[in-house]
Amino acid sequence: MIPxxxxxxxxxxxxxxxxxxxxxxxxxxIVNSVYALLLVVLFMIYQAPDVALSMxxxxxxxxxxxxxxxxxxxxxxxxxxxxxxxx
Amino acid sequence: MTPRARMVGFLFAGAGFAALMFWGLVGLPxxxxxxxxxxxxxxAIATPERHTTNVVGATVFDYRGLDTLGEEFxxxxxxxxxxxxxRKDDQARVPPDVVRSDPIRALGVLGVLLxxxxxxxxxxxxxxxxxxxxxxxxxxxxxxxxxYVVGGYxxxxxxxxxxPLEMTEAAGAGAFAVLGFVGLAYAGAYLGNFLGIGNAxxxxxxxxxxxxxxxxxxxxxxxxxxxxxxFLKVYMVPAAEWTPEKGPR
Numbered sequence: 124m125i126p127x128x129x130x131x132x133x134x135x136x137x138x139x140x141x142x143x144x145x146x147x148x149x150x151x152x153i154v155n156s157v158y159a160l161l162l163v164v165l166f167m168i169y170q171a172p173d174v175a176l177s178m179x180x181x182x183x184x185x186x187x188x189x190x191x192x193x194x195x196x197x198x199x200x201x202x203x204x205x206x207x208x209x210x
Numbered sequence: 211m212t213p214r215a216r217m218v219g220f221l222f223a224g225a226g227f228a229a230l231m232f233w234g235l236v237g238l239p240x241x242x243x244x245x246x247x248x249x250x251x252x253x254a255i256a257t258p259e260r261h262t263t264n265v266v267g268a269t270v271f272d273y274r275g276l277d278t279l280g281e282e283f284x285x286x287x288x289x290x291x292x293x294x295x296x297r298k299d300d301q302a303r304v305p306p307d308v309v310r311s312d313p314i315r316a317l318g319v320l321g322v323l324l325x326x327x328x329x330x331x332x333x334x335x336x337x338x339x340x341x342x343x344x345x346x347x348x349x350x351x352x353x354x355x356x357x358y359v360v361g362g363y364x365x366x367x368x369x370x371x372x373x374p375l376e377m378t379e380a381a382g383a384g385a386f387a388v389l390g391f392v393g394l395a396y397a398g399a400y401l402g403n404f405l406g407i408g409n410a411x412x413x414x415x416x417x418x419x420x421x422x423x424x425x426x427x428x429x430x431x432x433x434x435x436x437x438x439x440x441f442l443k444v445y446m447v448p449a450a451e452w453t454p455e456k457g458p459r
Contacts, residue, residue: 188355
């Protein structure tokens, strides 16, 4: 194993931990994107450009998009319910 | 269950999981020591047979094309499901989210153009370099989503009206299936490669693989945009409820 691979694996481990330790879902989606970019670097180092490209578009566009619109929707509904009980 | 008991349970389960993980990882072959038949066979025959220099693309769109057809329709069906769940009759909406900073808009327009060209390039050159319809399609969708981020709902909606978007998604998914039948007619097998294989390393190579790449790119791009539009429609506040002071909820 070359040093670059070791550094990348350690960074991916740290990134995964950072995603789990973040409690706010919206921030978690952003941290998860950063974690996805670390994975992209790992895949590139291990000579898998096709997988890296898939991870790049899924991790930085598709997955955060779906997460954020879903969070947005759930929060919106949560506020509506509090409004109704408050009235 | 007390936190202490929970912790003890976690430590046992975690230790067991770690041991199994370690056992599995130790058994993996070393990096670069692949010795199973299929990968080596594909690496050896894909470029001479199909004149494409992206073996992953040749595998996905040619040698196991039917599998990819299934994957396409999984995406299609899930987007249709989301659209059905979120559909509302009320359509009167206003854009409460217009970006007013000029530098952000200028940078955004640049980003939209760059991402759009990048997406087209990834789809078109999926037969030569890593990439293809799926990755390029998501990048194209990203370009359109940037329009919403740096413009607003009105700009996004004018650029991408809903029903043409849905038709484009269906057309992309359908084109893949139809190309399969063309293969059945001209190459003797469903999704068989029915075009001349061209010159390796150029845009004209891979036979019908680039056509399938484009069908997938269009489908994936439109699917993501339909998904986003559906969520956005639900989020937008009805015109009557919105005031400039209050802003969006």
